[in-house]
Each structure stands twice: as C-alpha cells, then as structure tokens.
Amino acid sequence: MRLLLVRHGQTPSNVEFLLDTAVPGPGLTALGERQAAALPEALADEDIEALYVSTLVRTQLTAAPLAAxxxxxxxxRDGIREIAAGDLEMLPGDSEQGLLYMKTVFAWAEGDTALRMPGGESGEEALGRYDAVVAEAARSGAGTVAMVSHGAAIRMWTAARAGNVDVAFAADRPLDNTGVVILEGSPADGWKALSWAGAVVAPAGEGGPTGRPV
Structure with missing residues (x-):
C-alpha cells in the first residue's frame, strides 16, 4: 500500500506556536485555507482511493477540497489525531516545558513506549491507536491511501515504523503545514519512507511547535 501522511493546514495556534491538541481544536487560518485548496493539485499524480481524517476539525477542513x-x-478516525499534550496543553512549543512534548514523542519513536506524556498518553497508547487506523486502511484493499493527520503524530509514527527513517532524521526535519510524508509497505511487511515533504531531505521550516525541530 502507498500511504500519504499529510499534515493539516495552518491554524491560529500554529502561528502562535502553541501546543493545541485537544478535540475538536481550532479551524484554519486564511493561509491554511489556501494550503488546503492547493492540495488537489499538489497530489494530482496520486491515485488516492481512500481518505482518512482525524477527529480534529483542522484535518477535516484541510481534506475537504481533496475529498470534493x-x-x-x-x-x-480518532486514532490519527494529534498526540495529546496533557499537562502541557496550550503551552508555547518552544518554552522549556513545551520542548518536553517533542522530546517525549521522539523517546517513544526510539522505543521508550512506556514513557507517558505528563498528564497524557503513553507511547504504547499513541502508537497503538495510529497503527490501528493504518491497519484498517491496509485491510480496505486500497492501493493508495491519504491520511490528513498532525505534525508530531506523523513524525513520531514514521520514525517508529519506517525502516529507513530514524529519530535523528525526523527530529531534524520539521513538517510544514500540508507537508506530505509518502510511505510504501504494509503492517505485516513494514514500511519504507519514499519521500518527506517532497524530498528525501527537506529543509527546516515553520508551521507550529509540532512542525519544528527539537
């Protein structure tokens, strides 16, 4: 299966670099709406047969033009929502406490899945729910599946599950709003990342704390 993991469009909380992870969450900025509108053309060469979104409004708004x-x-599906910030919710992502969020996320990707986000979920729980949705998509028989998800969740899951992406790679390469990670494989055989934001090595960019390097 070809799997496209798409980060949602820009939100007001991204502009302010806040860890805003609660459901249903904010909508899109004017720029975010333009980013969403550009997705159909950006993914024109992809034969997408199934489209998944999270329970957060921003992914549904981002996916709407592509769906149409x-x-x-x-x-x-709730399983591909953003990693819950717990006690760190609405803190600046570049603050001392806020940085603990991405450090915890990447510790999970390195295998410390018993570690728990302060006041939030564990790595085992976060990876488990994401794995479940990917497995569901694989069982659907679709050749190419797009999932509009979230920056931290995409980076964490890809670093944990793609054999050719390690934590150092994912940590050094933020995923901008509507950036896409393309993978190929299956839950049984494993995953290989084919591209990250359009290239094997993408330049660092902005777009919110979960899109920034740590």
Whole structure:
C-alpha cells in the first residue's frame, strides 16, 4: 500500500506556536485555507482511493477540497489525531516545558513506549491507536491511501515504523503545514519512507511547535 501522511493546514495556534491538541481544536487560518485548496493539485499524480481524517476539525477542513475533487467520503478516525499534550496543553512549543512534548514523542519513536506524556498518553497508547487506523486502511484493499493527520503524530509514527527513517532524521526535519510524508509497505511487511515533504531531505521550516525541530 502507498500511504500519504499529510499534515493539516495552518491554524491560529500554529502561528502562535502553541501546543493545541485537544478535540475538536481550532479551524484554519486564511493561509491554511489556501494550503488546503492547493492540495488537489499538489497530489494530482496520486491515485488516492481512500481518505482518512482525524477527529480534529483542522484535518477535516484541510481534506475537504481533496475529498470534493476526488469524490471521496473522508473516514473520520480518532486514532490519527494529534498526540495529546496533557499537562502541557496550550503551552508555547518552544518554552522549556513545551520542548518536553517533542522530546517525549521522539523517546517513544526510539522505543521508550512506556514513557507517558505528563498528564497524557503513553507511547504504547499513541502508537497503538495510529497503527490501528493504518491497519484498517491496509485491510480496505486500497492501493493508495491519504491520511490528513498532525505534525508530531506523523513524525513520531514514521520514525517508529519506517525502516529507513530514524529519530535523528525526523527530529531534524520539521513538517510544514500540508507537508506530505509518502510511505510504501504494509503492517505485516513494514514500511519504507519514499519521500518527506517532497524530498528525501527537506529543509527546516515553520508551521507550529509540532512542525519544528527539537
């Protein structure tokens, strides 16, 4: 299966670099709406057969133009929502406490899945829910699946599950709003990342704390 993991469009909390992870979350900025509108053309070469979104409003708004262009009904799944910040919710992502968020996320990707986000979920729980949605998509038989998800969750899951992406790579390469990570494989055989934001090595950019390097 070809798996496209798409980060949502820009939100007001991204502009302010806040760890805003609660459901349903904010909508998109004007720039975020333009980013969403550009997705159908950006993914024009992809034969997308199924489209998944999280329970956060920003992913559903981001996916709407793509869904309309392809005639797809987005499948809403809580498993691909953003990693809950717990006690760190709404803190600046570049503050001392805020930086603990991404450090915890990447510790999970390195295998310390018993570690728990302060006041939030463990790595085992976060990876488990994401794995479940990917497995569901694989069982659907679709050749290419797009999932509009979230920056920290995409970077963590890819670093943990793609054989050719390690934590250092994911930590050094932020994923901008509507950036795409493309993988190929299956839950049984494993995953290989084919591209990260359009290239094997993407330049660092902005777009919110979960899109920034640590």
């Amino acid at each position: 262009a392809r005639g797809l009904d987005p499948v809403v």
